[in-house]
Amino acid sequence: MKIITLTTDFKDLYPASMKAVILNMCEEPTFIDLTHDINQGDILSAAFALYTTTHFFPSGTIHLAVVDPGVGTGRKVIIVRAANQYFVGPDNGLLIPAARRIGDVEVFEIGEKAMLDKISNTFHGRDIFAPAAGLLASGHEAEDIGQPIETFEKLNFGKANASVDKLYGKVLYIDSFGNVITNIPAKMLEDFARPAEKLVVKGNIASYSLTYGRVQKNELLILTGSHGFLEIAINGGNAAQRLDITGHPEIRIEK
Amino acid sequence: MKIITLTTDFKDLYPASMKAVILNMCEEPTFIDLTHDINQGDILSAAFALYTTTHFFPSGTIHLAVVDPGVGTGRKVIIVRAANQYFVGPDNGLLIPAARRIGDVEVFEIGEKAMLDKISNTFHGRDIFAPAAGLLASGHEAEDIGQPIETFEKLNFGKANASVDKLYGKVLYIDSFGNVITNIPAKMLEDFARPAEKLVVKGNIASYSLTYGRVQKNELLILTGSHGFLEIAINGGNAAQRLDITGHPEIRIEK
Amino acid sequence: MKIITLTTDFKDLYPASMKAVILNMCEEPTFIDLTHDINQGDILSAAFALYTTTHFFPSGTIHLAVVDPGVGTGRKVIIVRAANQYFVGPDNGLLIPAARRIGDVEVFEIGEKAMLDKISNTFHGRDIFAPAAGLLASGHEAEDIGQPIETFEKLNFGKANASVDKLYGKVLYIDSFGNVITNIPAKMLEDFARPAEKLVVKGNIASYSLTYGRVQKNELLILTGSHGFLEIAINGGNAAQRLDITGHPEIRIEK
Known part of the structure; x- marks a missing residue:
């Protein structure tokens, strides 16, 4: 095969x-x-x-x-x-x-x-x-x-950064659910926030949650997605549309 | 295999x-x-x-x-x-x-x-x-x-009902042509209407037809679809859009 | 197999x-x-x-x-x-x-x-x-x-025509990039125009180019597509949308 x-x-x-x-x-x-x-x-x-x-x-x-x-x-x-x-x-x-x-x-x-x-x-x-x-x-x-x-074109996902009250990264991919997948690694998010803590992305409040189903329907959330990166999602909705994100912009998560 | x-x-x-x-x-x-x-x-x-x-x-x-x-x-x-x-x-x-x-x-x-x-x-x-x-x-x-x-979640398609001049059911599925498939069984439709009879759905006249091609282009029709249920369709068009049907609403077919 | x-x-x-x-x-x-x-x-x-x-x-x-x-x-x-x-x-x-x-x-x-x-x-x-x-x-x-x-339905792609300063054909297919594929054969296009020559389609100027990447981003071009026919495209864009072409209209390419 x-x-x-x-x-x-x-x-x-x-x-x-x-x-x-x-x-x-x-x-x-x-x-x-x-x-x-x-x-x-x-x-x-x-x-x-x-x-x-x-x-x-x-x-x-x-x-x-x-x-x-x-x-x-x-x-x-x-x-x-x-x-x-x-x-x-x-x-x-x-x-x-x-x-x-x-x-x-x-x-x-x-x-x-x-x-x-x-x-x-x-x-x-x-x-x-x-x-x-x-x-x-x-x-x-x-x-x-x-x-x-030996010589060929490289491409990398860029480096995310954390300060005390902010995470800086960029959007790698928007999936078919409208989930926004960033280049911020899971570990960086886990060190930054406590589960259920309220965070802010593009002026919108988003809970840090372990899974989609743990927040209210249509609520914005931030989680470690199945890809191992910080992901912005809406339970039952389309986060990219709600936040008007297309392409690969810089993204900032704030406390 | x-x-x-x-x-x-x-x-x-x-x-x-x-x-x-x-x-x-x-x-x-x-x-x-x-x-x-x-x-x-x-x-x-x-x-x-x-x-x-x-x-x-x-x-x-x-x-x-x-x-x-x-x-x-x-x-x-x-x-x-x-x-x-x-x-x-x-x-x-x-x-x-x-x-x-x-x-x-x-x-x-x-x-x-x-x-x-x-x-x-x-x-x-x-x-x-x-x-x-x-x-x-x-x-x-x-x-x-x-x-x-022994215990698990059930799901059924609900029960359709017929009176002398009305059929009551709900929408199970909207297919990629925009055909609206209901839970009203073929037999119930066949007992209710004669071929070519004019019926009414959401205020629109629809002919009961055996197949898509037997009515005029862009005409609304009601037929027994390939699934064995009453289906609402438009010859060459999108019935769900025309009738503004999304999801799984109740549906009523009238004489 | x-x-x-x-x-x-x-x-x-x-x-x-x-x-x-x-x-x-x-x-x-x-x-x-x-x-x-x-x-x-x-x-x-x-x-x-x-x-x-x-x-x-x-x-x-x-x-x-x-x-x-x-x-x-x-x-x-x-x-x-x-x-x-x-x-x-x-x-x-x-x-x-x-x-x-x-x-x-x-x-x-x-x-x-x-x-x-x-x-x-x-x-x-x-x-x-x-x-x-x-x-x-x-x-x-x-x-x-x-x-x-021996008797069955025929279908052909129609015959394209060329004059000194015009090509006449029709649209066969619009692909998923929005490239407009006509029935004008490659040879007819090659006899008609020199590479980089400016042509006109539906009032828009389009360069005759050998490949998508040889013109500016978002520039309209005319080329011999991979199908062997004259194709109207936009480098990085959707030609069918820009030119408002749907279905299979007649198409005219002018000098």
Whole structure:
């Protein structure tokens, strides 16, 4: 069994073309769609989606990720091997936080061999990235497909900070419930506030709670989410909408 | 082949984590996404989605369903065995109508063995429900994972009523076409109206029709849907929007 | 391995019922969702989605496609065999452009044998089309399931035209990025304009570019898309929204 996950900002249709290319190269792959609903070109959100999900997959899994605003501009195409998992995607930082979490990161630039005969200028997901994943899935090693490189684009989630009465961080991801996930680590939050303590975010009072169901319906809360970061949520509602948060702004939690 | 279906209100990303956990426990599962687009916390809609779909699956199928507004508040986690199909989810009624339709319902409360080592407060789908499904998929029986219980949350679709010139029921589900599916059984509708008869719903005239295509484009109609219930639809349009129906209101069909 | 793709306007839930029916008939199918987000009843968009994707799939693939505004009105149900791929769907033209692209088209009308015992009036996807796909997937040939026919509904993408200073075509598809894909072939565009030349579409200036990333962010561009047709796009934005294009209007590109 070869497991291949897909993460894109393609919404629909285009992922099927990528799967079709792989189905020609590899016996009985198991495809898992991580998400195709990343906002167009939002590399940081996609990097977070990979970071929070890929380490749960079995050894040998191949993660194909295409959020690629630089398609057609000469950015590199890379394979990242991390322990015994593989990542394929553009060299724009997208793959790095997830790979680093798994550890033992090696990066390879993909050579010509991996590509479809006819490469479009606009759909490298189908014409370059999918064939590379197909080669890995059919038993080729990263060394057979690409050349090891030392220089590649980095991306990190930034550093959160705490003072006596404030936490400073930024928004990494807004999930499908409208929960706002920040880069403030669980430990920093736990050192900062007592359970049920009232905190303030963007002028709104929010209780520090252990779980969604412990506050009133429609009440704003701050908690350690399942990702291990400080999360802003509304029990039964959409915190990002209520607080008018989009993208990746700085965020401040106050006592 | 182990078939595992998934039904959640997670929209995207989180289902992939659940699949990842199961892929570590079981050889070559076949995942089928029933729907991840249930409105947040809408147990009744999810119960209907399961009710109308799961009985079509082969014997041995495992249905993993997580619509769980009570996560973190101490509600039980259950396995339901119905004939030779399995359901895993929270004890909030979600699984019961589908299991009863299949028949021979037995309910088990899940013990500690099924759980991941580290359980988050907020994502039991990944940390408890998915591991339980993984154990079932890898050949464990419900008795190995949980304890049989007699007391569990029920949920039913309510009882529709008919008078000489009115049908009374409630909305169970609004599908992706905007068709409004009620709990009024086909038989009750057939006894009530003649084909092509004009009926009234929320002040609007609707023809009783056998199929969508038999009325004019954009015309409101009432029919027996593929679910076996009275359904309100618009040929080529969205009945829920036109009639301003959301959630699960009472509904009255008049002559 | 039997590969079965699905293309519908069902959004969610209903595709799972179709898969359930097939899982009862065939060992270990690999399901690939092409798209379920076709606008309700939009046969041309669905035909384009199939046309641009299905030829990438391996020999033996079965493409099940249900965009069927005529359900319940007596339109035929067909299997199309094209080289060694199969299509199953309604006889409304939906399957024809994709099958013709693959070549060696033969059309069969489905007989009674393929159907579920109990056929609803409204959900032929589950009750007729899926069982037919299941029979193909379990090794039956098109001849065993249907009768060859010579007369069936055609659908084509229309003919684009060029004058010295204008291109005339129509919109085939609007993709999930809001890129507007026309029926004007790449060659016609290349003969018409020089790279970086300024063109006009609906009163807006658009550069002819080879790829999205070569123009400024938010700039309108015209390019040969990955489908091989003239495409109108915005680097990082939604061209269909900006130009207020929905459906399949005529389109004119001017110098």
